[in-house]
Amino acid sequence: MNDRARNIKVMNRFDLTCRLVARLTQEEAVIGGIGNTNFDLWAAGQRPQNFYMLGSMGLACPIALGVALAQPQRRVFALEGDGSLLMQLGCLATIATLAPKNLAIIVMDNGIYQITGSQPTPARQADIVAIATGCGMANCHWAADEEDFERLVDLALAATGPVLIAARIDDKPGVGATRRDPAQIRERFMQGLGVRQPIGWTSPEGTVLPDGH
Amino acid sequence: MAAPPDAARSASPPSWHEIILQGFKRNAIDLVPYVPDRVLTPLIQSLHDDPFFTTFATAREEEAVGILAGAWMGGRRGALLMQTSGFATLPNVLASLVVPCQIPLIMVVSERGTLGEFNYGQSLVCRTMRPVLDALAMEHHTMTRFDELEFIVDRSIKQAVATQAAVALILSPLLTGGKLFA
Numbered sequence: 001m002n003d004r005a006r007n008i009k010v011m012n013r014f015d016l017t018c019r020l021v022a023r024l025t026q027e028e029a030v031i032g033g034i035g036n037t038n039f040d041l042w043a044a045g046q047r048p049q050n051f052y053m054l055g056s057m058g059l060a061c062p063i064a065l066g067v068a069l070a071q072p073q074r075r076v077f078a079l080e081g082d083g084s085l086l087m088q089l090g091c092l093a094t095i096a097t098l099a100p101k102n103l104a105i106i107v108m109d110n111g112i113y114q115i116t117g118s119q120p121t122p123a124r125q126a127d128i129v130a131i132a133t134g135c136g137m138a139n140c141h142w143a144a145d146e147e148d149f150e151r152l153v154d155l156a157l158a159a160t161g162p163v164l165i166a167a168r169i170d171d172k173p174g175v176g177a178t179r180r181d182p183a184q185i186r187e188r189f190m191q192g193l194g195v196r197q198p199i200g201w202t203s204p205e206g207t208v209l210p211d212g213h
Numbered sequence: 214m215a216a217p218p219d220a221a222r223s224a225s226p227p228s229w230h231e232i233i234l235q236g237f238k239r240n241a242i243d244l245v246p247y248v249p250d251r252v253l254t255p256l257i258q259s260l261h262d263d264p265f266f267t268t269f270a271t272a273r274e275e276e277a278v279g280i281l282a283g284a285w286m287g288g289r290r291g292a293l294l295m296q297t298s299g300f301a302t303l304p305n306v307l308a309s310l311v312v313p314c315q316i317p318l319i320m321v322v323s324e325r326g327t328l329g330e331f332n333y334g335q336s337l338v339c340r341t342m343r344p345v346l347d348a349l350a351m352e353h354h355t356m357t358r359f360d361e362l363e364f365i366v367d368r369s370i371k372q373a374v375a376t377q378a379a380v381a382l383i384l385s386p387l388l389t390g391g392k393l394f395a
Contacts, residue, residue: 029287031283051283051286053310054309054313055305055306055308055309055310055313056275056278056279056305056306056309056310057305058275059275059276059278059279059282059306059310061279062271062275062276062277062278062279062280062283063279063280063282063283063286064283065279065280065283066244066279066280066281066282066283066284066285066286066287066289066291067283067284067286067287068283068287069244069267069280069283069284069287069289070244070283070284070285070286070287070288070289071287071288071289074287088272088273088275088276088279089272090271090272090273090276091271091272091276091279093272094269094270094271094272094276094280097269098269182313182314183313183314183315185314186286186314186315186316189286190286190288193286193287193288194288195286195287195288
């Protein structure tokens, strides 16, 4: 961890994830990156607007960007680990260039690949906020403590351009474990976004709607 | 009804890239990220020039796959443009996101590495493409002829959406002219 981040409180991923989810009142979409990031998202309370990744390390931000481009009226959060984001740093430049109004990135930074045995990442001297700022994202912040994290989430919920929030977290493992059923996760997410209705679903008028997508 | 603005256009057959652009439009594909390729340049330019499309470069092809997966789940259709070497970076995301989540990813691949390739690395990379597609049981078509292009593009997009399965549309140098040694 770099000098700039050294004074920042080390928080807990599950606690922060719960704080985030508690502030989502408008069916905001959340993309949970692989590993403990989405295990804690799962444990924080399953929502139809959550998408839980089970592979494709590093793609939480691009997937969230895609959702944001498809549904500009819905706010979209990417929850990503620092190791995952390192695999796809270029996406920060793409996001800065497209500047979607409805996208926020939350980086859970513990400096380790916790799920594989807590090996340190190669980025111990790097500053995620500085990297994102250098990519052209104007609204990037370290969360100083839990209260500051909540303030930044509120800022992201009202922002008119992409926001990145980085939080130093401890090395505690995830609290839950996502059910590994990718087809069901994807379908449920599409229903949560209003893109599809479940088979057999009947509209209030009594007609069964065709699959609209 | 007014005459076509450019009468000469109806006399000359449309170019391969016009056919693909119209195929996208007809199937409501309007989000087109790409990692560029010399052969794809006229298609990329015409997409940029048409306000129907949202088209932009990504840093990696894998990133564009993530964007298109998210867009599909959010109700928006798209396609990824890349060259053969770009496809070679994709097996992980295809096997761990696209296939298990049943994302109808439309890939347009400009084929480098064959029919006059001058870069040995490109020709070796090219040999990995179809085995990867076959290993994942992924639909793919190599487009060599103008008279089949519209049919293949249109039907393949419709099949991908209907079956929730990806497709790779490979643009052969026989269709595009490829990239010449310079």
